Amino acid sequence: MTHHQSARGEPRVALVTCDQLTDLDPDDRLVLAPLADRGIAVDPAVWDDPDVDWPAYDLVVLRSPWDYALRRDEFVAWAETVPQLVNPADVVRWNTDKRYLGELAAAGVPTVPTSWVEPGADWTPPAGPGEYVVKPAVSAGSQDTGRYDPADPEHRDLAIAHVRRLSAAGRVTMVQPYLDAVDTAGETALLFLAGPAGLAHSHAVRKGPMLDGPDLGVEGLYKPERISPRDATPEQLAVAERVLAAVPGGRHRLLYARVDLIPGPDGTPVLVELELTEPSLFLGYTDGAPGRLADAIVAHLARRAS
Numbered sequence: 001m002t003h004h005q006s007a008r009g010e011p012r013v014a015l016v017t018c019d020q021l022t023d024l025d026p027d028d029r030l031v032l033a034p035l036a037d038r039g040i041a042v043d044p045a046v047w048d049d050p051d052v053d054w055p056a057y058d059l060v061v062l063r064s065p066w067d068y069a070l071r072r073d074e075f076v077a078w079a080e081t082v083p084q085l086v087n088p089a090d091v092v093r094w095n096t097d098k099r100y101l102g103e104l105a106a107a108g109v110p111t112v113p114t115s116w117v118e119p120g121a122d123w124t125p126p127a128g129p130g131e132y133v134v135k136p137a138v139s140a141g142s143q144d145t146g147r148y149d150p151a152d153p154e155h156r157d158l159a160i161a162h163v164r165r166l167s168a169a170g171r172v173t174m175v176q177p178y179l180d181a182v183d184t185a186g187e188t189a190l191l192f193l194a195g196p197a198g199l200a201h202s203h204a205v206r207k208g209p210m211l212d213g214p215d216l217g218v219e220g221l222y223k224p225e226r227i228s229p230r231d232a233t234p235e236q237l238a239v240a241e242r243v244l245a246a247v248p249g250g251r252h253r254l255l256y257a258r259v260d261l262i263p264g265p266d267g268t269p270v271l272v273e274l275e276l277t278e279p280s281l282f283l284g285y286t287d288g289a290p291g292r293l294a295d296a297i298v299a300h301l302a303r304r305a306s
Helices: 032-037 067-080 091-094 098-106 155-169 232-244 291-305
Strands: 012-017 043-048 061-063 115-117 132-138 146-147 173-177 187-196 198-207 227-230 256-263 268-276
Touching: 032 043, 032 291, 061 198, 061 291, 067 091, 098 268, 115 155, 132 155, 146 155, 155 173, 187 232, 187 291, 198 232, 198 256, 232 256, 232 268
Parallel strands: 012 043, 012 061
Antiparallel strands: 115 173, 132 146, 132 173, 187 198, 187 256, 198 227, 256 268
């Protein structure tokens, strides 16, 4: 028996979470039975728990470590100590700072226009027309995110205070136009999972609009979402393929990816976020999705064993 395997010889996989979700997010628990059916032993494991023996696992899968945003450096340093991590540590480093959006835009990916405010820099709110969104470049669960109306003087003051608050904490701020289409079309999250031929589209969901005004704080780890199943359009899939083609190091290494799109002003899909670190995979909204994630994990185990 190697230290990589349980007493019965089955592969062992850790699903990484945080100490507020020690039994995993309910959506992630849907993969436990399919993994057991495939002969894989699974443990939920809290990323910053010093007692976890990470080298004892054949694969360590990032799932819900949603408390890392205020400790990103610590989180990335931890990821770099786990050789069998998916998605890999260099992807985690790149993807946990949303300045990657600038790189993707420069690579020709249709991306929501974004400006950046470094800590300590002077910032003047946009004059309009149209609302805008202020959020930190490192965040999870829509924390510290607000929507502002340039025609409202109180919003202007609240936006300035929001940026100053992030700046005082040493955080980079991102400012984006609010895409009105989210109020009607919603946001489309396209889910990709590793398959025999690499990363393949699995399913999609619609996420309802979430930002209803200035940032007044979020209770808990994340803002609740309104989710429903959705079929991705060929145009959305084409944009998602362009996004994934631009991932540093290649998409072939990824266990999963989530591409979040909203129709831009002319109706064509633009990237709002590429989630490669700890995305909700919305396994409960499509038949077969939990099994496809289990198959993706099996495929990665096989690749590591070969």
